[in-house]
Structures are given as structure tokens and as C-alpha cells.
Amino acid sequence: MSSKEKILKTINYAIEKSLPGNSVKETLSRMKLDGNIYLLAVGKAAWRMAKAAYEILQERIIKGIVITKYNHSAGKISHSIEIYEAGHPYPDENSLKATQKALNMVEKLREDDILLFLVSGGGSALFEYPLEGVTLEDIVRITKELMKRGANIYELNTVRKHLSAVKGGRFAKTVFPARIIALVLSDVLGDKPDFIASGTVYPDSTTSDEALEILKRYGIDINPPVKRAILIETPKFVDNSEHYIIASVKTACMAAKEMAEKLGYNTLLLSTQIQGEAREVAKVIAAILKDIRENDIPVKKPAVVIAGGETTVTVRGTGKGGRNQELALSLAIEIEDIDGITFASVGTDGTDGPTDAAGGIVDGNTTKTLKSAGLDPKGFLENNDSYHALKKVDALIITGPTGTNVNDLMIGFVE
Amino acid sequence: MSSKEKILKTINYAIEKSLPGNSVKETLSRMKLDGNIYLLAVGKAAWRMAKAAYEILQERIIKGIVITKYNHSAGKISHSIEIYEAGHPYPDENSLKATQKALNMVEKLREDDILLFLVSGGGSALFEYPLEGVTLEDIVRITKELMKRGANIYELNTVRKHLSAVKGGRFAKTVFPARIIALVLSDVLGDKPDFIASGTVYPDSTTSDEALEILKRYGIDINPPVKRAILIETPKFVDNSEHYIIASVKTACMAAKEMAEKLGYNTLLLSTQIQGEAREVAKVIAAILKDIRENDIPVKKPAVVIAGGETTVTVRGTGKGGRNQELALSLAIEIEDIDGITFASVGTDGTDGPTDAAGGIVDGNTTKTLKSAGLDPKGFLENNDSYHALKKVDALIITGPTGTNVNDLMIGFVE
Numbered sequence: 036m037s038s039k040e041k042i043l044k045t046i047n048y049a050i051e052k053s054l055p056g057n058s059v060k061e062t063l064s065r066m067k068l069d070g071n072i073y074l075l076a077v078g079k080a081a082w083r084m085a086k087a088a089y090e091i092l093q094e095r096i097i098k099g100i101v102i103t104k105y106n107h108s109a110g111k112i113s114h115s116i117e118i119y120e121a122g123h124p125y126p127d128e129n130s131l132k133a134t135q136k137a138l139n140m141v142e143k144l145r146e147d148d149i150l151l152f153l154v155s156g157g158g159s160a161l162f163e164y165p166l167e168g169v170t171l172e173d174i175v176r177i178t179k180e181l182m183k184r185g186a187n188i189y190e191l192n193t194v195r196k197h198l199s200a201v202k203g204g205r206f207a208k209t210v211f212p213a214r215i216i217a218l219v220l221s222d223v224l225g226d227k228p229d230f231i232a233s234g235t236v237y238p239d240s241t242t243s244d245e246a247l248e249i250l251k252r253y254g255i256d257i258n259p260p261v262k263r264a265i266l267i268e269t270p271k272f273v274d275n276s277e278h279y280i281i282a283s284v285k286t287a288c289m290a291a292k293e294m295a296e297k298l299g300y301n302t303l304l305l306s307t308q309i310q311g312e313a314r315e316v317a318k319v320i321a322a323i324l325k326d327i328r329e330n331d332i333p334v335k336k337p338a339v340v341i342a343g344g345e346t347t348v349t350v351r352g353t354g355k356g357g358r359n360q361e362l363a364l365s366l367a368i369e370i371e372d373i374d375g376i377t378f379a380s381v382g383t384d385g386t387d388g389p390t391d392a393a394g395g396i397v398d399g400n401t402t403k404t405l406k407s408a409g410l411d412p413k414g415f416l417e418n419n420d421s422y423h424a425l426k427k428v429d430a431l432i433i434t435g436p437t438g439t440n441v442n443d444l445m446i447g448f449v450e
Numbered sequence: 451m452s453s454k455e456k457i458l459k460t461i462n463y464a465i466e467k468s469l470p471g472n473s474v475k476e477t478l479s480r481m482k483l484d485g486n487i488y489l490l491a492v493g494k495a496a497w498r499m500a501k502a503a504y505e506i507l508q509e510r511i512i513k514g515i516v517i518t519k520y521n522h523s524a525g526k527i528s529h530s531i532e533i534y535e536a537g538h539p540y541p542d543e544n545s546l547k548a549t550q551k552a553l554n555m556v557e558k559l560r561e562d563d564i565l566l567f568l569v570s571g572g573g574s575a576l577f578e579y580p581l582e583g584v585t586l587e588d589i590v591r592i593t594k595e596l597m598k599r600g601a602n603i604y605e606l607n608t609v610r611k612h613l614s615a616v617k618g619g620r621f622a623k624t625v626f627p628a629r630i631i632a633l634v635l636s637d638v639l640g641d642k643p644d645f646i647a648s649g650t651v652y653p654d655s656t657t658s659d660e661a662l663e664i665l666k667r668y669g670i671d672i673n674p675p676v677k678r679a680i681l682i683e684t685p686k687f688v689d690n691s692e693h694y695i696i697a698s699v700k701t702a703c704m705a706a707k708e709m710a711e712k713l714g715y716n717t718l719l720l721s722t723q724i725q726g727e728a729r730e731v732a733k734v735i736a737a738i739l740k741d742i743r744e745n746d747i748p749v750k751k752p753a754v755v756i757a758g759g760e761t762t763v764t765v766r767g768t769g770k771g772g773r774n775q776e777l778a779l780s781l782a783i784e785i786e787d788i789d790g791i792t793f794a795s796v797g798t799d800g801t802d803g804p805t806d807a808a809g810g811i812v813d814g815n816t817t818k819t820l821k822s823a824g825l826d827p828k829g830f831l832e833n834n835d836s837y838h839a840l841k842k843v844d845a846l847i848i849t850g851p852t853g854t855n856v857n858d859l860m861i862g863f864v865e
Contacts, residue, residue: 185828224737225744285745304748306737310784315730322639322721322759329640330700333719344737369725372604413600 052290074099078155144213168260203269284343309344321369354420357388363395467705489514493570559628583675618684699758724759736784769835772803778810
């Protein structure tokens, strides 16, 4: 098997192990669930997760609601499960209507009841209901302005939690006295429970004062009813919920590590929360791969370096690409002419930017082949045109939709 | 001892272990040198290295020549050692004059003679003599144009070697039949012998055809005498030289690792050849430190992550700083509010950009303290003003000139 085949085998295994259907089923099979089960699934993978849950629990699900993104459901699951589609990345009227249905369902639950809460990426927008005095427009406007002015995700969530009737642990209070079992397919780096679906079922560590301070810092005006809503503190204590990360980029990374070891390699799982500009992250990973090749630092070759995370691309050119393809192309430039290194970066959902590829796979010959064809690899990178560069040398990875989304996986083989 | 004190202790130890004086002396003490010894020292640390060699070998040095950068020598070493200063980063007439003196000295050497060749950063410009048909102006113009058009260091050196009478192994041929013992203080990532001082005493792996192709690729015109010179092939076989890296960033990294282990930490020496935009490299290192803190990935805490290399800064703002300070400030933003992580980045020569600092040291409180003082850490970073941000919170590392230069050292402590 060539290094390229080994990487693709490793990636396939990692994605397979991160599919929510399997892990929902596995997790539910291991659990002892006594009591009446109600189901709420929110997020981009909500339909698949609900379907998997139904396959295990069948008619034990008394009532269920699925809230997913437009065009993300695939037909009826059972007569007891209602399916709604709504707005993403910003909530819309349908988000509110569907969430209202969910609130109606859970308000009636009793102590012995169980709410099986299936959460995946996109849940923050799809599952939303404003506090009294706050409108949908307020939420969308404030969110957009905070993002435009460079607020980070922590600041954004601190504010959003204080505008919402379901975030920051409030949803758990509505479900009380019933118990919530949340199964989470995480696309949040570091799997922070406070961050996943904006902490709907988790005690909130942020305060009204902080939320107001953030709005002030970014110069965002709010009217008196919104201010009154923000001043209502979020729950600091939630004891009726437990959450399980059924899969995350860590799952994918650990599976990749397992496969690489099975293939006979030493491994280094670098980090499960890689961030940064794709082309620069590539240089750091290249430095590590080269030092393994030359000095057995930090691990002895043959070795596989694995990383998970989500890089960014600052678009300056007019080309076509995605963060994984750009990372791969940049890394190819760094390892030009070096033997024994093969590297791939892929989006575990099978998509990477506005392209039909999931990512790219490169080695020391990639840019040489481009140059032999009279093409300039750096020119393609400068123009953010990684897709066309990689396509020309058959270095795209094309998987089609994989059915999961646990962020990106980067894998380097050093012989 | 606080984490901050531990980092500074680790950095001091690493720099001390990388001083060329000590390692020249140690290396020479271990060597058995039979025969008449001639000395040639080139580079920014040439004077210090020659002085250290003289302290060990004394009057056994029959004749010596030091070629260093302007204002980088510090007085007479002995009556037998001539000292020259010349141009850097581009060679000038004084580079050629001094190199001619060195050529005159080594041409007369016999089989039993030894040339002790002490090499440090800057040697490529300071030690230069054009091939017949090539002028100093040709070398400077072609070098500058290649750099301006984005040629990488490999391409640059391929061309330079084919214009020079001393590079690409040619100097070793001039010294023949005498033996060359090269002691190298390396500031080249990966310590490639082919790259250090443009491979003066190492067989060349590049060809005339490649050199011409590179000039064509970047659209650089050359006249017929230059073309004739380039067509003379460089030596592909050199058997009268041996080289020893007496110190490099790897030395500094290994020393840091040793001290961190002595202090009771698990260690990860990430890479000795880190490259990339400083603020983005910071994000990758932060991701690793955070994953150690949260998940013991890739090593169990308490742990120290060590990396060596040379990052870059694309200057967009008008502030003051250096690549190490910018890396430290960017990392501080990434770890805001996280306990148990302390990080420093320093230039081992004691300088970092046009500042009086060697680098910066930060933790989860650094940006909070800045914000409490009404200052915006991201604003400072955007303005490339890391110096003033770090200065305000007492986070600069100021060492003064250290006497060595083996590139940059990055160290993160995770408790």
C-alpha cells in the first residue's frame, strides 16, 4: 500500500468512526433508560441522529421533534416524530415556531420522564426563542453587529445567552423536573459544554453584567426592554441534565491514531483544537513533519502526525478553494523535493469551501509536477485557487457528503 | 519558583548552552588535531569563535583570518590573526578583498595542514569571490532580483553557488590537499550543510542547468560571460572536509528540554524548524498548550512544549515589535482567561526586531490586565505594536546581547 493509500484508508476509518448514526445507536444501546422517553433533535445532523435513535428505541419514544436546516431532513421517521426545517446560520421565524413546539412538549414533562436531546452543529440558530422584550430581529441584529466588530465566540455567546429563553441553561429549567440526556455531535473546538448549542442544558458561567459590558465595548445600542431582559440572570446551577459527546474531532483523531498504529507507525496526536490561517498552520505542520524525517523529532519515523481543528482562510484572491485544500497546497510548497512525507487535510463532512472536494493530499512531488506543467504553485496559493492547483495534479480528495461533521482532520505520514 | 521564573531559567540555560565560545572550546578540546593549523572564521560571530579557538590552540595557529560584519570585531586576538570587516546582508568590495586574502592563505596549504573553518550566520555575504566573468554587481543584482520575485532560499542558493568561486564546494577544492575542519554555529533551519555558508565546503547537489532554469523562470537577464560562468559545474564530490554543528537552535531546544525535565515536567520538543507568520504560529502552539491543559494531548501535564525556528511578521501597522513579541502577544490573546499556561518566545541573540527586548512572556492574565487598563490587545496586534502592549504589562524579556545567534526559542509551560 502506498502512503497515499494509507492516508486515505486512515481518513475513511476516522470519518466512519465519527458518524453520528452509529455512535447514537452505540451510546443508546449502552444506556439504561427508565421512564417515558421524549426526543428533541436540533442541528444539521438532527434528522440522522433522530432516525438512529428511533431505530434503537422505536415506540418507546412517546413524542419527538426534529429541528434541522432547510433541505436537511429526508422524510418521515415515525408517526410520533414531527420534523421542522428552519434558518441557519441566523435564526428565522421557523426557528422560533419549531422551538415553541419543543417548549410546549417539554413543559408538560414529569419527574420520571426523560428528554433525549440530540444536538449537532447549527443548533444555536435552529433552536432559539427570545426572552420577553426581545425580538428575533434584535437577536439577529446584535449577533451580526458583534461578529462584524470582531467579537470572539465567547463574547458572542455571553450576549446571546442573555437574550434567549432557551440558552445558557434556561432550556434545562423548562424541562425540569424531567431529566435531560443530551447526546452531542460536537463541531466546537475543545468540546466546551458551555458553548455547544450555546449551553442550552448547561449551567451558565457568564453574567448579565458581562453581557452588558460586551455590548458597551463594541458600541452596540440596545433599547430598554432588551436591557431589562439581559438583566435577568441565567441559571448558575442545573442538575437535571447530563451530556455525552458522542463524537467530535477528537473521535476522528483517535480513530486515525488507531489506524496509523495498526499500519505500523509511531503516532503524534498534535492537538484536537488547531486554529489559525490555513497556509501558516501548514508551515508549522510541515516543520514538524520535516523534523521527524530529518531528526526523529518529536517522534521516531516511520510516524504519523494527526491534528484536528478548524483553520481559517483570509480570502485575498479570486480563485476557488477551501481551508483544507489551501492548507494542503501550502504544505506541498513547504515539502517540495523532500521524499517520504505525504500529507492530507479534509473536512470530515466531505465538503471544503464552495467546491466538490473534501480536501487535498500532497507530497514532495506535488509542486514539482505543477512546475513541470509550467504552473506556479505559489501563484495559485496567492490567488486562493488551491482547488484548481490540486485538481491539475490529481491531489483532490473527493468523498461526497459523509453524513458527519466534526470539523477538519489533518494527517501527515513520514516514512 | 513561579512558572514565569521557571521559563526564564530555562531560556537562560538554553542560551548559555548555545554560546559559540564555550562550544568551540569544548569541541576543539575533544579533537585530536595533528599538523599545522590555519584558521578562517567567517560570519557575525567570527571574532568570538576565533578568539575561543585561539584560547585553546594558542600559538599552534600558524596564521588566521577573521571576516566579520562591520562593527562586529572587538580588537586584536593575536599577532598571527588578521581581522577584516565587510558587508552584510550583501557582499561588498571588502568582502571580496578579505576573501582574496583567505584564498591566498589556503592555496599554499599542504596535505598535512589543517584549515580550521569557523562559520556563523552571515557567512554567505561576508565570504564571497565571483567566478571569472562575474562581477560583484552581478551577484548583488541577481540576488536582489531573485529575492524580490519570490525565489525561495533553495533557488537563491542554487544560483549563487554557480556565480561564486568559493561556494558550492569550490572553496574546499581550493584548500585541497589540506583538510578542512568546519565548526558551524548554525542559524539555518534544519542545519542543512548544503545551505550553511552556501555550502562552501560541501559537495553541491545543484546543477548549472537548474541555475539557468531558475533565472529563466524568474525572468532575470544575464550577459554571456555570466552564462559561461554558470555553465562551469560545481564540485559533486568533496572529500577533504568534515563539518561539526557546534550549536544550533537544536542545541538550545535540547538544553531547554533538559532543564524542563530537571524541573519535573514532561516535555515535547515540537520541532526545531518552526516557520510561518508569527501570529498564526501562535495559534497552533496555543492549540497544543490548551489541549495539554484540557486533555493531556499530546503529553500529560505538567508539561513543557519547546520549539525552535524563525517565524515571520508581515508588517501592516505602524507599531513597534519583533517576531517573538508578536508571537507572544498573539498567544496571550488565544489563552486569555485560561489558568496554568505560561509561554515565552525569544531571539537567542537577545534581540527581536528594532526593539531593546529579546521577546515576550505571557499567560492567561496578560490580555485581561491590558483590558483592565482600558487597552485593546487585538488593536495592538493589528498595529504590529507588540512591544508597547507587552511593555505595559511587564511582559517583555530583556536580556541584552547574548553573544550567540541560533534563531528563536519558544517555550510553553502547562501546569
